[in-house]
Structure formats: structure tokens, C-alpha cells
Amino acid sequence: MSIRFDGRVAIVTGAGNGLGRCHAISLAERGAKVVVNDLGGARDGSGGSSDAAKAVVAEIEAAGGEAIANGANVADMEQVQAMVDEAREKWGRVDILVNNAGVLRDKSFSKVEIDDFDFVLDVHLMGSVNCSKAVWPLMREQGYGRIAMTTSSSGMYGNFGQTNYGAAKMGVIGLMNTLVLEGAKYGIKVNALSPCAATRMTEDIIPENLLGLLTPESVTPALLFIVSDDAPNRTIITAGAGTFARTIVYETGGKWLPEEDQTPEKIAENWAEISDAASQMEYTSGNDQTQNMLTKAATGLGIKL
Template structure:
């Protein structure tokens, strides 16, 4: 099976450097027409220049592909809508959105300033919301769409000094989960990439002798898979140094307690059973949790379902 994107139009945010650049180049190499979006700021989001995006476009065109550069700030909905309008004017459709733009303003929680906390959430989470919203109705009308969120181990598992970044990166998983449900009947699939790569954001965080293993190019194959025609849905794929895995949120089956047992002491007494990993399952909507709880309650009370 060969994965191609001929006839598809992709928007990649934060595509001037690092992972976004790799994503844009590889999508174009496999036939996609690409909007290379990059504000051109530094790692902390300051400054701005369109030079990086234009350089990526030049690479794509030199290889025989089609691309346009765009400097929209993903936190500005008007700019995002204008970017999508430019893609529609040129190619009449948008098939793929890669929400990759991001910034870092790392500090321990006791020292982080709230303006920096809000800014990081705005870029990662609201940037993904803005871009997804701007393409959503287009994808619905086409009855086709692929949206990729970019999450992180910092959100899924935590990382010192990254409360703002971690909160934003877990936030996009909540966004993904509900967009999957709302997009299902319109041919829209939404997945998330959790990358580990040596980029401007990881400088100084990883020993130099290991950095050469964490290339953006080793992450991009996972991105290409989750935005392909035969992609999975509601999937978090992790990628780094040639290793690919799936991250899953599970919930244990739990234990029902009768009304006279609903005390913290009884929860402590039954904790091993409540937390038993042998009973865990992956839920695909909030209704799954409610169904499990009501089923157990009904069984405990002798109510026939």
C-alpha cells in the first residue's frame, strides 16, 4: 500500500522550521498542495518574519510541488480565516489540517507569570481551535477531512516546568475527542501526534549525543499516516527516534457501593478492586462512562435493564 496525497490540499501551521517543515515537505513530496503557515517568531513566540515559510515553499516548488506561504497568527481568528480563504481561492478545497504551531515559556508553577501561562494556552489550544473551526464547515461540505492535533508527553504524563504547555497539550486531546464524535458522519477524522524530536523547542533539554537520533523526519511518517485516506480515528500516536506507539486513556470498571456504603472509608477499603487494571477499558465517549455506572447501579439494585 502506498500512501499518497495527490489532489489533496493541506494546511500545516508552524511549518517554517522543525517538525512543521518536515511535515510540509513530506506531504508535498507525496502529492499534496500545501499552505506553509508560519508566523516566523522565536521559540517563545516573540518577533515574526515570513522568511522561514517562504524558504519551505521554495524547497517544495524546487522539487516540483505546489505550495503557498502564509504568515497568519493562529491566535487571531480573522487571520486564520483569511489563510483558509487563500487556500480555497487557489485550490477550492481544504482536505488536511495539521495543527503544529506552538511556543514555549517554561517556568516552574511557583514562578510562572499568568500572562505567559495564558499565552502558551492561546497558541497551542486556541490556535488549534481557531484553525479547526475555520476549516470545519468546508470539510463537512466536502464530506472529507483529516485534522491532526499535536499533543505532547508533557500533557499526557507531565514534565517539570511545563504546567502551561502540559495543560494546553492535554487540552487538544479533549478537543480531538469531541470533534471525532461531531465529524463522524461527515467523513472527518481527527487524531493526535505526540512527537519526540530535536527541534528549537528541545534545545538544551536533551543530551547532545542523543539529539541526532530525534530527527523531525523520524516523526513525520506518523503524521502522514494519521492524515491519510485510510487513517485511524481518535488515535494518539507517539513517535520519536524511529519508535511508534499508541497512547490510550483507560478507565477501570469500578465497583458499585450501596447507599449506606458510600463513604470515603469504604472507598479506601475497596480501592484495590476499584483500581483493578484487569477491568479497564477504553471509552470512546462520555456516554460510555455513564452507561458503565448506571449498569453497575442497576445490577446492584436488582433493576432489570
């Protein structure tokens, strides 16, 4: 099986460097027309220049592909909408959105300024919201869409000094989960990439002797998979140094307690059973959790379902 994107139009945010650049070039190599979006700022979001995006477009065109550069700030909905409109006017559609743009302003929670917290959330989380919102009506109209969020181990597991980044990166998982439910009948699939790569974002936190293994090229195949025609849905795929894995959120089956035992003491007493991993399940909507709880309560109370 060969994964191709002939006839598809893709928007890749933060595509002037690192992972985004690799994503954009690889999509173009496989036939996609690509909007190379990059504000051109530094790692902390300061400054701005369209040079990086234009350089990626030149590289794509030199290889025979088709691309345009765009400098929209993903945190500005008006600019994002103009970017989507430009893509539609030029190519008639938008099939793929890769929410990749990001910034870092790392500090421990006791030292981080709220302005820096807000800024990181605006770029990562609201940037993903804005871009997804802008393409959503078009994808619904087409009956086809592929959206990729970019999450991180910092969000799913934590990382010292990255409360702002981690909160934003877990936020896009919540965004993904609900968009999956709302987009299903329109042929829209939404997944998330959790990359581990040596980029401007990671150059200060990974030992130098290992940086050579963590190439963007070892991550991008996972991105191509989750935006392909036969992509999975509601999937978090992790990728780095040639290793690919799936991250799954589980919840234990839990234990029902009768009303007289619904106390913190009884929870402590039954904690081993409540937290027993052998009973864990993967839920695909919030209703699954509610159904589990009501089923256990009905069984415990002798109510027929």
C-alpha cells in the same frame, strides 16, 4: 500500499522550521498542495518574519511541488479565517489540517506568570481551535477531512516546568475526542501526534549525544499516516527516533457501592478493587462511562435493564 496525497490540499501551521517544515515538505513530496503557515517568531513566540515559510515554499517548488506561504497568527481567528479562505480560493478545497504551531515559555508553576500561561494556551490550544473551526464548515461541505492535533508527553504524563504547555497539550486531546464524534458522519477524522524530536522546542532538555536520533524525519511518517485516506480515528500516535506507539486512555471498571457504603472510608477500604487495572476499558465517548456506572448501579439494586 502507497500513501499519496495527490489532489489533496493541506494546511500545516508552524511549518517554517522543525517538525512543521518536515511535515509540509513530506506532504508535498507525496502530491499535496501545501499552505506553509508560520508566524516566524522565536521559540517563545516573540518577533515575526515570513522568511522561514517562504524558504520552505521555495524548497517545495524546487522539488516540483506546489505551495504557498502564509504568516497568519493561529491565535487570531480573523487571520486564520483569511488563511483558509486563501487556500480555498487558490485550490478550491482544504482536505488536511495539521495543527503544529507552538511556543514554549517554561517556568515552574510557582514562578510562571499568568500572561505566559495564557499565551501558551492561546497558541497551542486556541490556535488548534481556531484552525479547526475555520476548516470545519469546508470539510463538512466536502464530506472529507483529516485534522491532526499535536499533543505531548508533557500533557499526558507531566514535565517539570511545563504546566502551561502540558495543560494546552492535554487540552487538544479533549478537543480531538469531541470533534471525532461530531465529524464522523461528514467523513472527518481527527487524530493526534505526540512527537519526540530534536527541534527548537527540545534543544535545551535532551542530552546532546542523543539529539541526533530524534530527527523530525523519524516523526513525520506518523503524521502522514494519521492524515491519510485510510487513517484511523481518535488515535494518539507517538513517534520518535524510529519508534512508533499508540497512547490509550483507560478507565477501570470500578466497583459499585450501596448507598450506605458511599463514604470515603468505604472507597479507601475497596480501593484495590476500584483501581484494579485488570478491569480497565477504553471508552470512546463520555456516555460509555455513564453507561458503565448505571449498569453497575442497576445490577447492584436489582433493577432490570
